[in-house]
Amino acid sequence: MSRLAALSSPKDLRSMSVAELEALASEIRQAIIAQVQKTGGHLAPNLGVVELTIALHRVFDFGHDRLLFDVGHQCYPHKLLTGRFPLLGRLRTREGMSGFPEPLESPFDLFRVGHAGTGISTAVGMARGDLLNGEAYDAKANPNGRAIVTLIGDASIVNGVAMEGLNNAGTLKRQFLVVLNDNGMSISKPQGAVAGYFDRVRVSHTYSDFKKGAHQFLRRIPGGSMLEEAYHRAGEATKALISEDSWFEKFGLVTAGPIDGHDLPTLIEFLTEVRDINRPVLLHVKTIKGRGLDVAESDATRFHSPRPFSVTRAEANACRVEMPSSGRSFTTAFGEALVELMERDPRVVACTAAMPDGTGVSLPLAKFPDRTWDVGICESHAMDMMAGLAKCGHKPFFAVYSTFLQRAFDQAFQEVALQGLPVRICLDRAGLVGGDGAVHHGFCDVALLRTLPGGAIMAAIDEPSLKGALDFMLTCDEGFSVVRYPRDSVSERLLAQPCPAFELGRSRCLTPELDVTRGARPDAIVIAFGTPAIAALQASDMITGEYRVAVYDARFAKPLDDALISAALLSGRPVLTVEDHAVIGGFGTAVLERASELRLDATRLTRLGIPDHWILQDGRSKQLAEVGIDAAGIARSIRQAVSEASPATVFASPQVETCVRERPLV
Numbered sequence: 001m002s003r004l005a006a007l008s009s010p011k012d013l014r015s016m017s018v019a020e021l022e023a024l025a026s027e028i029r030q031a032i033i034a035q036v037q038k039t040g041g042h043l044a045p046n047l048g049v050v051e052l053t054i055a056l057h058r059v060f061d062f063g064h065d066r067l068l069f070d071v072g073h074q075c076y077p078h079k080l081l082t083g084r085f086p087l088l089g090r091l092r093t094r095e096g097m098s099g100f101p102e103p104l105e106s107p108f109d110l111f112r113v114g115h116a117g118t119g120i121s122t123a124v125g126m127a128r129g130d131l132l133n134g135e136a137y138d139a140k141a142n143p144n145g146r147a148i149v150t151l152i153g154d155a156s157i158v159n160g161v162a163m164e165g166l167n168n169a170g171t172l173k174r175q176f177l178v179v180l181n182d183n184g185m186s187i188s189k190p191q192g193a194v195a196g197y198f199d200r201v202r203v204s205h206t207y208s209d210f211k212k213g214a215h216q217f218l219r220r221i222p223g224g225s226m227l228e229e230a231y232h233r234a235g236e237a238t239k240a241l242i243s244e245d246s247w248f249e250k251f252g253l254v255t256a257g258p259i260d261g262h263d264l265p266t267l268i269e270f271l272t273e274v275r276d277i278n279r280p281v282l283l284h285v286k287t288i289k290g291r292g293l294d295v296a297e298s299d300a301t302r303f304h305s306p307r308p309f310s311v312t313r314a315e316a317n318a319c320r321v322e323m324p325s326s327g328r329s330f331t332t333a334f335g336e337a338l339v340e341l342m343e344r345d346p347r348v349v350a351c352t353a354a355m356p357d358g359t360g361v362s363l364p365l366a367k368f369p370d371r372t373w374d375v376g377i378c379e380s381h382a383m384d385m386m387a388g389l390a391k392c393g394h395k396p397f398f399a400v401y402s403t404f405l406q407r408a409f410d411q412a413f414q415e416v417a418l419q420g421l422p423v424r425i426c427l428d429r430a431g432l433v434g435g436d437g438a439v440h441h442g443f444c445d446v447a448l449l450r451t452l453p454g455g456a457i458m459a460a461i462d463e464p465s466l467k468g469a470l471d472f473m474l475t476c477d478e479g480f481s482v483v484r485y486p487r488d489s490v491s492e493r494l495l496a497q498p499c500p501a502f503e504l505g506r507s508r509c510l511t512p513e514l515d516v517t518r519g520a521r522p523d524a525i526v527i528a529f530g531t532p533a534i535a536a537l538q539a540s541d542m543i544t545g546e547y548r549v550a551v552y553d554a555r556f557a558k559p560l561d562d563a564l565i566s567a568a569l570l571s572g573r574p575v576l577t578v579e580d581h582a583v584i585g586g587f588g589t590a591v592l593e594r595a596s597e598l599r600l601d602a603t604r605l606t607r608l609g610i611p612d613h614w615i616l617q618d619g620r621s622k623q624l625a626e627v628g629i630d631a632a633g634i635a636r637s638i639r640q641a642v643s644e645a646s647p648a649t650v651f652a653s654p655q656v657e658t659c660v661r662e663r664p665l666v
Contacts, residue, residue, distance in 0.1 A: 002027055003061050010081050010108075014593035020295030021058070022265050025050045028077050029090060029292040037309055040407070040435065041099050044290035044303040046076040048183050048261075052285055053077040055267035056179070059275060060147055062108055065137070066126050069111075070119030070152035070162070072100040072439070073305070074181070082108040092435030094618045100439050114439025115407065116156035116354075116377045120165030120178060123150035124300025125216040127169075127176050136174045139276035147175055147275060154182040155354060159377045169280050170252025176280040182258060183289040185302075189488035212372030225642050248282045257284030262291060272549045295321055301357055304515040327489030331428055334485065335360025337470050338397060338426075342368050345474065347467075349389055350397045353379045359399035359428045379404050383411035390421040394475060401429040402484060407568060409448050416480050417452035423480045424473045425449075430459070430484035431530070432610065432624060443610050445484060446529075447585025450558045456504060457558040459530030459579075463490040464499035465553070472502035486580060488620065494578060505559035507552045514550035517567045523547035523570045524638050525575045529554045529587035532578040532608075535624075538631035539638060547642055557587045569600040576606045577630055583609040608634065608640050 004027045005019065013021065037175065045556065054077070062082075069075055077117060079097055084105060090096020101109040113123055127148045130136045133394050137145035156162055169176055188536045246255035256274060256390045259266055261265055267285070274281045289304075290296030295311060296303035305474050309323040342364055351373040356362040365372040375382045379400060386396035400408070405427060416423045430442040456476055460466035460483055469483040500508055509515040510533060514522040524547055526536040533553040540549040552564060554577075568575045577588035590609030595602040608629050624630040628637060 003079060003083055004028060004031060007081065007085070009083070010062065012060040013054060013081070017163045018265055018268075020049075021054055025054055025264070026292075028054075028080055028285065031080065032076050033293055035088050035091050036306065037311075037548070039093075040305070040307045040309075041091050042076070043293070044296045044300045045074040047154075047291045047293055048287040048289040049074045049181060050077045050291070051264050051267060052151075052179070052181065052287060053081065053264045055264060055271055056149060056151070057081050058268055059271040060149060062149075065147040066110060066123065066130075066149065067108070067358065068119045068123040068126070068148075068150040069101050069113055070150065070156045071116045072113040073132065074151070074153070075101050075109075076097075076276070078108070082106055092437070092617050094147050094616055094622075098437055098617050102174045111651075112439060114436065115404070116153075117159030117161035117165075118158075119150040119152050120162055120169055122378045123148050123176070123178075124165055124169050127172055127174060131174055137275075138175065138278055139280075147177070149177045149179060151181060152180045154180060154184065155377055160380055166248065166251045166253070172280050174277070175278050177274055178253065178280070178282040180257075180282055180284045181261065181287055182284060183287045185431050233642040246282075246284075248440060253280045253282040255284065257282075258286040259284070261287035300376055319598060326518045328463070330460070330463075330466065330485040330488060330490055331358065333360075333466055333490055334399070334426060334428070334470075335363035337467050338399070339364050339367055341397070341470060342371060343476055344639055346371075347393065347473070348395045348397065348400050349373075349376060350399065351382050351386060352383045352399045353377060353404065355399070355401060355404075358401065359426070361399045374463060379408040380411050383408040384415050386423045387411070387415040387419065387421050390416075390423050391419075395422070395424070397424040397426055397473070398468075399428060401440070402427040402445045403429060403440045404429075404635045405445055406448065407441075412449065412480070413452055417454055420454055420479050424470075424476070425480065425482045426470075427484040428480060429487045430613060431486045432620055433487050434620035434623065434625070437616050438572040438614040441610070441615060442484070442486075443582045444585065445482070446557050446579075446587060446590075449482055450585075450590060452480070455558060456481040456556065458483045458502065459554070460485045461491070461528075461531050461533045461553050462494055462499075464495070465555075466490075468499050469555075470500045472504075476608065485622075486531055488531065491531070493534055501554060505556050507554050507556070507561040507564050510551045510553055511549070513541070514548055516550055516573075517563055520550065521571065522550040522573060522631075524642050525552070525571065525573055526638070527552045527568065527575065527577050527591065527636065528566065529557055529577070529579040529581070532580055532629050532634070535629065535631045536578055536634050536649045539634035542631060542635045543638060547638060548640060554587060557590055560590060562594065565591055565594055566598060566600060569595055569602060569605070572604070574604050574606065574633070574638070574645045575602075576608060576637060576641060578608045578634060579630060580624070581609055582612070583607050584612055586610075604641070604645060606637060608637055 003024045021245045030046055030047050062375050073492045084097050087588040092099045102112055103109045132583050135146050178295060217525035242256050248255045259270055270283060274283055288297060288298040309321055314318045332419060338350055349371045350361055350364050352359045352361040353375055356365050356374045356376045382398055386398045389396040425444055433440045446457060459468045460469050466485055473481045514520045516525060526549060528536045536551045539550055577591050579587040586609050588609060592602055592605060625633060
């Protein structure tokens with residue numbers, strides 16, 4: 001039996017020799033590589049922290065102590081060390097292991113986390129909570145207390161929330177360890193002045209640099225008495241690597257390192273020493289992202305979170321990597337369309353927040369480096385920067401994952417919408433995202449943004465409609481505009497049909513022969529926002545011969561198409577709204593609210609979308625089926641709505657109190 005399979009508890013690590021730990025590290029790497037090759041997942045980030053994770057579990061008891069992850073996509077080794085090796089074979093599925101920390105899986109995971117910047121702040125909260133409970137670790141006064149460790153990456157630490165956490169962490173009067181995993185990468189190359197600082201630290205400091213003058217330096221700086229105490233409490237190894245000019249010392253954290261994050265004896269020695277310092281400490285650890293897989297080390301961005309892949313070895317150590325594609329993605333379509341816009345109009349500028357490849361902005365970044373920016377994991381800053389560019393007369397496009405837009409909502413409110421500035425917001429990964437699960441679903445962007453006056457909120461159903469939405473946004477100068485699209489392949493179903501230009505607040509009928517705004521009388525009406533429109537057409541095909549279904553691409557969640565809403569609800573036919581977004585606050589709710597304002601009877605209105613509970617990790621197609629917004633689910637809901645409807649009646653002047661029924665999932 002392998003060491004990994006035989007591991008019963010992280011405590012087993014304490015009885016292993018260094019050689020055995022290194023052999024275990026190799027097994028963990030091979031297990032992660034083999035699984036991600038089959039299913040996809042976060043590969044390079046996890047390969048880079050194997051030794052660091054083993055050392056942390058060797059020195060600390062995280063069944064009692066506290067380990068908090070920042071982002072969490074580097075948690076696979078942690079999970080394998082804490083009893084979840086049997087779940088690895090079903091990685092990123094409902095039955096298997098989540099790709100992020102998940103308290104439902106294990107008490108070793110304290111927070112369900114997938115957004116950057118949060119780890120230090122939640123750790124400060126637990127540190128204060130343990131102090132209040134009399135459970136804070138102190139090597140002398142309370143050796144049975146709980147130690148606090150938070151693991152954060154060099155790209156995440158520049159996030160605004162991380163800065164706020166550091167600022168507060170420095171005021172703690174207890175043990176508190178921040179482990180900075182410095183691999184010189186986020187998903188892509190980190191951006192900004194702090195990233196440059198880390199680069200200089202990596203190349204300029206040696207062991208002797210740190211040792212020389214450290215004691216005298218601690219006496220000179222502000223707060224020096226506190227650091228002097230920490231210096232005396234540290235072991236000789238830590239004293240030698242206490243930094244003379246660390247940026248983090250300005251926050252009140254004693255800073256040691258950088259040390260080699262793949263050297264297990266050194267890691268264990270340093271962690272053992274800093275554990276007993278009764279002050280906030282930052283240990284700077286240098287790792288290699290993708291360690292142990294040459295193709296991942298040489299192209300860490302590509303292998304950050306790859307699809308399933310295979311590596312074919314050839315002569316002279318050459319190799320070929322194959323990642324089967326499921327089709328042309330919305331992301332690729334967006335990136336190419338954005339390049340076209342920038343070629344047409346020199347006023348177009350673009351930015352992303354640490355996701356150039358994930359949003360398609362890598363294409364314009366390469367072609368227009370003076371008009372395109374990656375600002376790092378700083379969505380709030382990105383939104384404000386786009387506002388400043390708009391104020392100067394440029395046409396800014398901000399490409400961001402829907403789930404990360406939430407972090408910039410205040411800026412969208414204050415600096416964009418309130419100012420009436422035409423910032424263009426392009427939301428990738430809108431809706432259900434598949435294996436990343438609840439931490440990454442883009443389920444509430446419509447609910448957030450439609451509260452802001454003066455905006456136009458759109459969704460694309462395929463590549464031509466995405467281009468049409470972007471063309472509309474290019475000329476939309478009266479306020480902010482938004483287009484959302486999923487992490488999926490673009491449909492080719494409607495390519496033979498011309499895609500009409502977008503007009504503010506106007507929908508598109510995808511079944512012209514059944515257009516109720518032109519007097520047609522179908523058996524049911526589906527108004528879809530975004531790619532569920534394609535699923536609705538497929539659902540209509542499935543029930544051909546039973547019912548005639550009018551299908552609409554709503555295009556806009558704000559403003560709505562009043563003519564369509566009125567015609568649909570006055571027809572007396574069942575009306576279904578469908579969206580890859582939460583039902584609460586989403587497109588269907590907007591239609592319901594508008595019906596009330598127009599004094600229309602909405603008793604035949606059914607809203608389909610993401611229900612009011614968390615949708616866990618699995619394939620995107622399975623998630624869509626789970627919530628009933630795939631073709632089969634929509635067909636089922638159409639049949640149910642028609643069967644429950646009373647004979648159709650046309651209401652000439654409805655004055656009925658508006659209500660709605662949300663269909664139960666069958």
